[in-house]
Amino acid sequence: RREHLVDRGANPLPQEARARAAPPRFSVERLEGSVPRLGQLAIGGTAVGSGLNAPPGFGAAVAEELARVTGLPVTEARNHFEAQASQDSVVEASGQLRAAAVALHKIANDVRWLGSGPRAGLAELALPDLQPGSSIMPGKVNPVICEATLQVVAQVVGNDAAVAFAGAQGNFQLNVNLPVIARNVLESARLLSAVSRLLADKVFAGLQVNAERARAYAEGSPSIVTPLNRYLGYEEAAAIAKQALAENKSIRDVVVERGHVANGKITEEQLDEALDVLRMARGNAG
Secondary structure (H helix, E strand, O other): OEEOOEEOOOOOHHHHHHHHHHHHHHHHHHHHHHHHHHOEEOOOOOOOOOOOOOOOOHHHHHHHHHHHHHOOOOEEOOOHHHHHHOOHHHHHHHHHHHHHHHHHHHHHHHHHHHOOOOOOOOOOEEOOOOOOEOOOOEOOOOOHHHHHHHHHHHHHHHHHHHHHHHHOOOEOOEOOOHHHHHHHHHHHHHHHHHHHHHHHHHOHHHOEEOHHHHHHHHHHOHHHHHHHHHHHOHHHHHHHHHHHHHHOOOHHHHHHHOOOOOOOOOOHHHHHHHOOHHHHHHOOOO
């Protein structure tokens, strides 16, 4: 595991997988939460919002029929004047699409980096081969689906910026920018839907973990010194980590070399338990 691009304590793979799966699920929940507001229609308010020239109950009747035919949670707007003067509910939905895109960016970018290599990169993950090589280098397989996802995210973020700007342009009683708002929101939804399936089917379905490399990183990281704080204190643990890194030695060897086992500050059993990366990774979290 890394924070600020610097090694820290290890996390087990299932825990990492759950952490990556949660943001898209939460994004769906947020999007679903915005649907009822998105379904409020200005129908029945006529051109001025007062319902001029419309028969009583027209808006409610039309909304009810549309809900029956489409199966969508369509309702009459609570305030027809607001519904015509602004497009805040669509702006909100666009923002939720942007949030979903940001979550996908995090996932795709992390996978791309964890699959970097195979020699000079992290190489903790092996991405499926989807091409014979790059345009000039045979065998150099690029993370093209992850990179396509990042480009979709860029487009969705740009679409949302345009939607937000257009939503702010409702002058007086009417916002005339619904065409550009609708165009961008629909494109964002289509792009995210397509790239999510592509990422799942072409990358995650065939993703492989280099367990040996991941464990070597975890066991060789100076950050595994952290559990020794309670035995040796923070300052001594930090000194051990720095010495291990500078002299290319294991944390265990440095602890023994500095005499902490011999003088009884920590036993061999306690040292082995403290430096067990799998036990450390499990911790108390799920």
